[in-house]
Amino acid sequence: MDPVETRELAYFVAVAEELNFTRAAERLGIAQPPLSRAIRRLERRLGVTLLERTSRRVALTPAGEVLLGDARKALDTVAAATRRARRAGRPDPRLVLAMKPGGDGGLLPDILKAYEADPDALPVEIVSSVGERAALVRDGRADVALLHTVHDLSGFDTEELLVEDQAAVLPADHPLAHRASLRRADLEGETLPRWPGKVDDDATGPEVRDVAELMQLIALGRVAAVVPESARRLMRGDLACVPLVDAPPATLVLAWPEGSTSRALAAFVRAAADVAARVRSGPACP
Incomplete structure (x- = not known):
């Protein structure tokens, strides 16, 4: 069987997502007849029917549903590889680290x-992001990210850096703010914020x-939050941080694309692992 081209996969994904050849052709910026011919050639090459076509509708077959999922991943991988290659070939290559502001557990300096x-080190560019850190690495815009294990880590190699207890952050005048510790049940009825990309x-x-x-929303009494205890470093004077004794630990990891061969990235992982081995989480929130 001849190899399938990325262009053919892109054509198929557009039709599969639109379930309409006219809209898919407009999305791709091509005429409809060449698109239809390309899909038929792909089906002949694979020896399976990918789309059921009638005069009224287009629907995916079971084979088409399987190819759609894999084709999306393949196209994302190609796009990511292209971005990484372009960045690596710049006159001033850099290692791009994606992280949430304050989300380093105090380890980053x-x-x-x-x-x-390290002789393999490159200048480090830090991209601040709350909900897109994993996506930035997956699509090649970043080389490595600091993540917590609540994220989907599929397709990543990881290095565990820090395991922390969690704490509740409340307005300083909140009735619970002066307690020595809290349980999750104590926060029932409190409004918790939503983070992009996290369910x-x-x-x-x-x-x-x-x-x-x-922090501003907490100070205004709009929300309360559950955070790793290292976030105490970011506390304002009008906030209180109270340990949650029954919250699951928050595990901070370094995550990068599976199978990476970048020497600069390997050096960064070594440095992070060495620092994490020496540093322990600080005392509980006051």
Whole structure:
């Protein structure tokens, strides 16, 4: 069987998503007849029917449903590889790290210092993102990310850096703010913020896109939040951070594309692992 071309996969994905050849052709910027011929050639090459066509509708066959999922992944992988190659070939290549502001558990300054001493190190560009860190690595816009294990880590190699207890962040004048510790049941009735890209059935509050916005909403009494205890470093004077004794630990990991052969990335992972081995989480929130 001849290899399938990425162009053919892109054509098929457009038709499969639109379930309409006219709309798919407009989306691709081509005429409809060549698109129809390309899909028929793909079906002949694979020896299966991908789309059921009638005068009224287009529908995916079981084979088409399987190809759609895999084709999306393949196209994303090609796009990511292209972005990484272009960035690596720049006159001033950099290692791009995606992280949430304050989401390093206090480790990043020591990691950067250790990394800079490695002969394979590149300048580090930090991209701040709340909900898209994993996506930035997957699509090639970033080389590595600091994530918590609540994220989907499929397709990544990871290095565990820090396991922390969690705490509740409340307005300083909240009735629970002066307690020595809390349980999750104590937060029933509190409004919890929603984070982009994260599904949390308990979170019904406004979507929060950065830490500064979160802290302001908490200070205004609009939301309460559950965060790793290292976030105490970001506390404002009008907020209180109270340990949650029955919350599951928050595990911080370094994540990068599975099977990467980048020497600069490998050096960064080594530096992070060495620092994490020396550093322990600080005392509980006051």
